[in-house]
Amino acid sequence: MPLAGQVVGNGVRLVRPVGRGSHSLVYFAVARDGQPCAVKIFPAHLGGYADREYAHAHDLLHPRLVRVIDRATVEEQPALISTLARGEVMFRRYTQRPAVQHERRAFLLTMAHLLDALGYLHGRGVVHRDIKPENIMVEEDGSAKLVDFDLSGPAFETFDAPMRMGTAAFQSPEAARGEPLGPESDLYGVGVLLGWGIHGFLADTDEPHPHTLDPLQPLYLSLIRADREARPNDAALVRQELLRLAGLPY
Template identity: 30%
Template sequence: MCEALKNAYQLLEEIGRGRFGTIFRAFCPDSDEFVACKIIDKALLTDETDRACLEKEPKIMTLLAPHPNILRIFDVFEDEDSLTIVLELCQSVTLYDRIINRTVSEPEAASLIKQLLSALSHCHHLGVVHRDIKPENVLFDSRNNLKLADFGSAEWLSESGSMEGVVGTPYYVAPEVLLGRDYDEKVDIWSVGVILYIMLSGIPPFYGESATEIFEAVLRGNLRFPTRVFRSVSPAAKDLLRKMICRDASRRLSAEQALRHPWILSGGETNSMD
């Protein structure tokens, strides 16, 4: 372990484990705060792409700071064996844990989606596309504020305003990513739309028994609102969903536009478009 890290932080118990390393709860005597230390084992980075992503992540997070809905980064330590990113400590419960077995009321969903869109509006304004928006990457701090995390797949937009590369998670990935075309920050908005759909209905908009079947359903992009599960969902919420989960990225809302949608502005009040 890096000597400078040992001098600055007291490592406590393990709180998480990923593909490339371990996350520990730690204490910083200087600030009198508990933090999270993500220690990445460089020996596990056999792929150049993985190495590049992990080196890019702290740079992107530093660029994005500070924003109330983006996970804060405090420090980065590196030696021959490891890379350690010191991050804001959040609750162990993610958005995925909160929504996996229940539907969410429209006011609660609107509050969460507004915070997520606010984080993305900030990212997109600075030319950063997250590219892996999913409930598992949405955390909460001790005051229950939403925090967008895991910028390992994030990328800067090119000068032409686009990028390429197939990244993301099956249920949430936008069709233009799967088609291998150049795409832009609107891929994040598609993913947020999918999260909102799941929150309000308890089911994903595009389903399959395997990743391939899910991808095929995403590419068809046939957005439906089954009466059985959408009976009590407001027209305004469905209108926002149609405009976020829109196959034509040029017609899909931006984060800024979505934040100005009547359903978001009304806090999920069901009569917001009457």
């Protein structure tokens, strides 16, 4: 049944569905004080994902991350209340492609903000594990926030069996093999997105790389190296290199 109009948590009113997370339906909502927020509602049998996301994200506080505020229940379904990330998902925001040719400064700001978010996450010992356009909300000027932490967890976390995490088109080789993931695995996804911005399409990393004279190409190629040991693993340094190559101030 429709959930719009219901009140959850401490006076948060659901307004309308606005999208989907990896395992959830996301509603636009309004808090008691009138502030907009988001409510992620999980199917009852996926309560473990809600618990996991809350445990790993509720104390994260950074301007480039949505903030998970509270845990709630909606008609016996687990839910998370978070701040609202404004804008559109990355690929819908950049409709003129390649983005670095049509909106270079805005696109590079998006990438810098994504790397800011990852630098903070990685500094807290957490990896996102699902870097993809749907998890990056972008405003008109290119400002961006990273969302959806239900696959996130401690760096190099191990499981009883191999866990293939992430979305195939943006997944690092080690993620596809089900290995424990570290910061370099998130940065592989950043590389795929950077390549999309440079070339205007998702390149097949198993094929010869598209030719370009763009100065960002070497950074793109370094981020998508198949060997994780040869790949950058420091988001702050990648951000510095991105801006240096682009000729923009730090």
